[in-house]
Amino acid sequence: MKIRSPDTAPHTLSILVDNEPGILARIAGMFTARGYNIESLTVTDVSEDSSVSRITIVTTGSQNVIEQIITQTERMPPVYRVTDLTELGPHVERDLALVKVAGTGEHRIEALRLADVFRARVVDSTTESFVFEVTGASEKVDSFIELMREVGLVEVARTGVVAIGRGKEAS
Numbered sequence: 001m002k003i004r005s006p007d008t009a010p011h012t013l014s015i016l017v018d019n020e021p022g023i024l025a026r027i028a029g030m031f032t033a034r035g036y037n038i039e040s041l042t043v044t045d046v047s048e049d050s051s052v053s054r055i056t057i058v059t060t061g062s063q064n065v066i067e068q069i070i071t072q073t074e075r076m077p078p079v080y081r082v083t084d085l086t087e088l089g090p091h092v093e094r095d096l097a098l099v100k101v102a103g104t105g106e107h108r109i110e111a112l113r114l115a116d117v118f119r120a121r122v123v124d125s126t127t128e129s130f131v132f133e134v135t136g137a138s139e140k141v142d143s144f145i146e147l148m149r150e151v152g153l154v155e156v157a158r159t160g161v162v163a164i165g166r167g168k169e170a171s
Contacts, residue, residue, distance in 0.1 A: 007062045010039065011086040012093060012163045013070070015055040018078035019045060026076060027055060036061065036069055040095070040138070040160035052080070058138075058161045083165070090166040095138045096159040099145060102129040103152035111151045118144045129154065 017023050024043060031038050040058035059069060070082045085091040099120070101111045108130075115122065115132050118140065124131035129152075134144045138161060145156055 008060050008065075009086070010058055010060045011066050011084055012091070012161060013057045013059065013073075014081075014083040014085055014163065014165075015057065015073060016046070016080040016082075017053055017055060017076075018080075019047075019051055019053040020078055023053075023078050024055065027057075027073060027079075030072060030076070031057075031059070031069070034068075034072070036065065042160040042162050044162075056161060056163055085163050085165055088165055091163055092166060093137060093161050093163040094135055095141045095161050096133065096135045097141045097145065098123070098157045099132045099134060099148055099153065100129060100155040101132065101148050101152045102154050104128060107151045111148065114144070114147050114151070120144060 015027065017027070028038065028041070036059055038057055038059055040056075042056045043053055046052055046054045059066070061069065066084060066087075070084060073079055073082045085093075103111055104127075111130060111132075112122075114120075115130075115134075118134055118136075120132040120134035122130055123133045132144075132148075134141055141158070145153065
């Protein structure tokens with residue numbers, strides 16, 4: 001469970017940057033140097049010629065802290081644009097996890113039942129274990145993982161949050 005003070009909230013930032021060596025380290029270093037936490041981080045190439053990447057960062061802070069993060073990130077030379085998707089309004093966020101669960105008998109049946117409720121897909125199966133793929137909001141993925149702890153959770157691998165604004169405009 002994550003405890004937050006009332007004046008802080010998670011924000012999802014979309015950062016368009018030149019796809020060059022060291023840019024991710026520079027941005028992460030800026031967060032570290034100022035004591036900001038990165039809760040989730042994903043990076044992907046978004047241009048046909050592989051020259052631009054989108055970094056999606058979920059961080060938590062007061063409105064002032066988020067504004068400082070945006071301002072300081074925008075000042076970095078290879079950064080084209082920083083968009084606070086949380087402030088922008090309607091956007092789509094997804095997290096993906098691969099969840100390995102071991103069990104037999106009733107635990108195996110319960111794992112399959114819970115997977116069905118969460119619309120998790122079985123992507124690998126043996127007589128003693130499953131690997132489930134679950135996607136959705138981070139809270140949904142967190143809930144699925146917590147429930148799997150009770151029936152034989154072995155291992156989890158997560159992608160982190162990916163997000164994009166809704167509508168026809170680029171975010």
